[in-house]
Amino acid sequence: MPRSHDGFIRLILVQPFVEHVARSGVDPRPALATLGLNQQMLLDPTATVHAEIVYGLCNALADLSRTPHLGSEVGQKFDLSTWPPIAAAATASTAVGGFLINYLMQVPQESSSVKHALTVQADRARYGVSRLVQTDNPPVQVDGFGIALHLRLLQMAMGSAWMPQDVLVETAYPQAVPRGFMGVRLARTEDPALTISFPSDWLNAQLELRASAGLPPPTAKEPDMSIVAALRSAARPLLWDGKLNARDLAQALGLDQRRLEAALRLHQTTAARELKRLKIEIAQQNLADTTLSISEIGQSVGYSDQSHFARFFRSQTGKTPQEYRLSRIAADRG
Numbered sequence: 001m002p003r004s005h006d007g008f009i010r011l012i013l014v015q016p017f018v019e020h021v022a023r024s025g026v027d028p029r030p031a032l033a034t035l036g037l038n039q040q041m042l043l044d045p046t047a048t049v050h051a052e053i054v055y056g057l058c059n060a061l062a063d064l065s066r067t068p069h070l071g072s073e074v075g076q077k078f079d080l081s082t083w084p085p086i087a088a089a090a091t092a093s094t095a096v097g098g099f100l101i102n103y104l105m106q107v108p109q110e111s112s113s114v115k116h117a118l119t120v121q122a123d124r125a126r127y128g129v130s131r132l133v134q135t136d137n138p139p140v141q142v143d144g145f146g147i148a149l150h151l152r153l154l155q156m157a158m159g160s161a162w163m164p165q166d167v168l169v170e171t172a173y174p175q176a177v178p179r180g181f182m183g184v185r186l187a188r189t190e191d192p193a194l195t196i197s198f199p200s201d202w203l204n205a206q207l208e209l210r211a212s213a214g215l216p217p218p219t220a221k222e223p224d225m226s227i228v229a230a231l232r233s234a235a236r237p238l239l240w241d242g243k244l245n246a247r248d249l250a251q252a253l254g255l256d257q258r259r260l261e262a263a264l265r266l267h268q269t270t271a272a273r274e275l276k277r278l279k280i281e282i283a284q285q286n287l288a289d290t291t292l293s294i295s296e297i298g299q300s301v302g303y304s305d306q307s308h309f310a311r312f313f314r315s316q317t318g319k320t321p322q323e324y325r326l327s328r329i330a331a332d333r334g
Contacts, residue, residue, distance in 0.1 A: 100203070125198055
């Protein structure tokens with residue numbers, strides 16, 4: 001049970017874990033149900049739950065999907081441009097040190113369960129994530145996610161100067177990542193804090209994050225920092241607003257609308273087109289959950305009138321929401 005009144009986390013932040021498990025062919029709903037949750041709750045950007053619930057859910061999803069390193073897998077595939085603290089820090093920084101400082105100043109807006117700190121000595125810098133609450137559920141998978149995310153972040157920030165053998169990760173849960181993970185050194189510690197240390201002179205290195213440089217879309221071998229991924233992430237918690245437009249999305253991303261539209265043109269798309277695609281994807285995903293009514297699903301993507309939602313859905317898929325749901329049920333039954 002929680003031992004503090006602090007430590008609440010936005011529930012929507014566990015969505016990548018749920019989606020990863022679902023993509024692997026495993027139904028995540030049993031894990032959600034054990035903690036009194038459902039997929040509809042994950043779509044509410046204002047919903048917060050105690051860290052106890054988040055840690056328990058992530059561990060339950062790993063057990064359910066038989067994926068011992070679920071957290072690190074999610075962290076490796078997580079589009080770094082989709083988390084607001086990263087995008088904001090990259091925009092405001094030119095050096096690695098400034099980026100880490102700006103990043104840790106942004107993170108508390110997402111969670112009150114941890115505290116981020118950067119400490120510097122003559123030869124080593126330490127980026128630490130300390131937990132502010134004690135829980136019965138160990139944060140194994142959350143630590144795995146944090147290790148993967150922060151190592152990738154540091155790797156991308158350093159670019160060609162990245163030297164994994166100079167990085168030491170200290171964690172109470174080394175089992176959260178595979179042996180030899182990303183080539184860094186790994187040490188078990190009794191301290192519940194997660195710490196990543198590296199040479200202090202890295203702080204003066206020029207920031208090489210693609211998002212901060214405004215470079216073209218990455219190749220298949222490079223991390224995806226595309227503006228399309230960022231837009232879709234910003235739009236997801238706002239889809240309930242039927243009047244959502246490019247201006248709103250630009251504001252959510254902290255960009256000038258003209259700059260956003262120009263960047264989208266490089267990808268041969270528009271904000272309206274991506275909104276339409278995202279609405280259909282989410283509607284199709286939710287139609288597979290028979291506990292949700294078609295009216296609820298329509299409202300979640302900005303349609304208060306069920307008939308308007310049905311016409312929109314049919315125009316994009318060739319089927320009404322009910323027809324699509326029935327076809328999914330039939331396909332699942334084989």
